């Protein structure tokens with residue numbers, strides 16, 4: 001089996017061969033049609049989304065061949081909003097981006113694509129014993145999606161963008177002796193978001209993700225975006241355009257917490 005990727009020969013349009021769930025009922029990403037999203041006050045009212053992350057004392061970075069990932073070792077928690085009382089533990093974060101600023105995000109907003117999208121992946125620690133146990137359960141994962149747009153540099157992201165050069169090849173790993181507070185990777189407004197039931201956006205495409213996509217984008221500098229584009233994937237090509245295009249919404253509703 002040719003390893004999946006984002007090239008013509010192994011990209012998203014071919015994933016259905018090895019991962020039939022690619023054409024499933026709750027696939028991600030999706031195009032968020034803002035006028036069709038339903039305002040849901042009880043998602044907002046009852047208990048607001050809340051994050052309680054512990055800063056990482058060192059930063060473990062991995063080039064896993066299709067993204068750059070930061071493995072989390074501290075016990076950060078996400079709860080509230082569509083997650084109710086369940087506590088979801090932060091496992092890792094990673095990104096998707098384009099070869100140019102006009103593309104790169106996975107979710108789109110009324111067809112608009114952002115330059116990149118940051119994903120903070122959490123698993124339901126209230127119900128399951130590990131990420132591997134939760135990853136295939138319908139309420140197993142929660143991912144925060146943050147749109148990235150070119151602008152001023154994001155200081156908290158510097159530890160990643162400054163080290164991409166040392167993570168060039170697939171499989172490369174490194175530990176940076178510096179702290180990182182995942183809270184500082186979030187937009188300032190974390191009250192306004194869209195939420196819907198979806199999936200992993202890469203194989204194995206498990207339909208186990210409650211998606212929470214923030215309305216407010218975060219700015220990264222041109223240099224920070226360029227650092228991502230200089231990474232090398234498992235085929236030795238520049239890691240660029242590592243995003244899955246939107247999948248069909250099918251029988252789903254997108255909820256929003258703002259009017």
Ligand SMILES: NS(=O)(=O)c1c(F)c(F)c(-n2cc(CC3CCCCC3)nn2)c(F)c1F
Nearest residue numbers: 119121135141143199200201202203204209
């Ligand atoms: N874009 S996304 O939807 O936020 C997203 C995620 F949420 C993920 F959890 C993963 N993921 C994939 C594995 C390998 C496991 C290998 C063993 C089987 C389960 C998956 N670990 N984490 C992932 F790659 C990804 F892209």
Ligand SMILES: [Zn+2]
Nearest residue numbers: 094095119201
């Ligand atoms: Zn992702």
